[in-house]
Amino acid sequence: MAQPCINSIVQPVTSGSLVDGIWQYGAADSYKFRNVKFGILHLGMPSYDGILKDDDIRAIMKYVSDSEKSAGTVKPAIVKEFETLDYKLNVEVFAEGLEIPWAIDFLDPSTALITEKPGRVRVVIKGKLQPEPVKNIPKVLNEGQGGLMDVAVDPDYSQNGWVYLAFSHVLDKKAGEERPGAMTKIVRGKIENNTWANEQVLFEAPHETYRTTRHHYGCRIVFDPEGYLYFAIGDRGAGFQAQDNSLPNGKVHRIHKDGKIPADNPYMSDPKAMKSLYSLGNRNIQGMAIHPETGELWTTEHGPMGGDELNLIKPGKNYGWETITYGINYNGTIITELTHMEGMEQPNFYWTPSIAVCGLDFYRGDLFKKWKNKLLVGALKYEEVRLLSLEGNRVMHDEVILKGQGRVRDVQTGPDGAIYVVLNDPGTVLKLMPKID
Helix, strand or coil: CCHHHHHHHHCCCCCCCCCCCCCCCCCCHHHHHHHHHHCEHHHCECCCECCECHHHHHHHHHHHHHHHHHCCCCCCCCCCEEECCCCEEEEEEEECCCCCEEEEEEEECCEEEEEECCCEEEEEECCEECCCCCECCCCCCCCCCCCEEEEEECCCHHHHCCEEEEEEEECCCCCCCCCCCEEEEEEEEEEECCEEEEEEEEEECCHHHCECCCCCCCCCEEECCCCCEEEEECCCCCHHHHHCCCCCCCEEEEECCCCCCCCCCCCCCCCCCCCCEEEECCCCEEEEEECCCCCCEEEEECCCECCEEEEEECCCCECCCCCCCCCECCCCCCCCCCCCCCCCCCCCEEECCCCCEEEEEECCCCCCHHHCCCEEEEECCCCEEEEEEEECCEEEEEEEEEECCCEEEEEEECCCCCEEEEEECCCEEEEEEECCC
16 A cells, blocks of 8 residues: 555544554554444545555554554553543552453452453452462353353352352354353352452353354343342344254343242243343343342343444343344444334334443442442443433433543443443442542
8 A cells, every 4th residue: 555545544634643652542552443344434535445445544554553652652541530420530540550440340349250251250349450360260262252251259158158240151163163152141159359259150051053153242230139040142143043942142131140040031932042041132131130120130232333222121022133223233224124113112212323332230229329229321332321311211411421441331320320441441339429629
């Protein structure tokens, strides 16, 4: 590619600098590549697919990255304060130096667990990240989007000591096999002397359902007031399978905390269905939360290009993927012309363009009284935490309360009422508190 062409991209006439470390539509290489290849059409940026080869786009990205390094560009420091409509926020670093942190939960008011995607559980005690990860964590497949994902502490932890993990599990490679199949797996265990012990497998799908793809695993774990455990598995890159109730992927599942199947699960009477299924047609859920007052299950689901969804999940309902969607393929082609179909649920809210929803919680603390029972939504692509106000099941207001600090992987209310935000790039957990003037 000619040098003048690259220079015109690095120093555009009408846009901001591409070497200032600020990427409004995603700093990850995958987002940069996708934005050039497929464009940001709603903002007037055209697609270069068919004009530039993939290798040319990668060469541009490398040139920009090298130019950033030559310019000494560093990502702006974490802000100390952030102003919202209701509060000024104090932003503190709770933990840093993590490798792709994925989720956070709390054993007690002074002890937090943080998962790292490569397969580690880190412990923070009284605000200090412990140097040694928990030993003997189950082996995970750390490829693509796979790895160690969610951690959830049993609501009755003080009595039973159970901790739950979701991760990508891979089969042993067979002779002549290019790569073995993988699927999301759910286990629980106890942490004794900083060692994972007493592990019990709660969900392991039939191995014939495992897929060789390395994306769309889901996965979050939540408990409702009756003690049921919910988790979601992404479609594993096979959207058509999200409509097949004999397969685990593209679904929400409900089990007891010991892995047994509830007798009133919605597909118990269907002889071909997986008995753990709770809903169908879910593309890739990476946010789950239980409403503190109603006990209802809410989820956020990655759409393709456009069509990220917020859904109230009801037993036995079909949420449409990939028969209906508000999104399109990343190359701009149509997945389906349909956004509605009888017998399929509409999202309670959706984002087009996609914000890459990840992490979800209802604010349950007392520090931000005006935010009680409002939804906290993380966004990977736009590096945001959003606050959604509900009236019944309708979203009435969508406000960005934090932006530009890193890719938001998880957001949780802590036992102290603070809001904890798990960031990728940088591998950091932030703590949000109201600023007292």
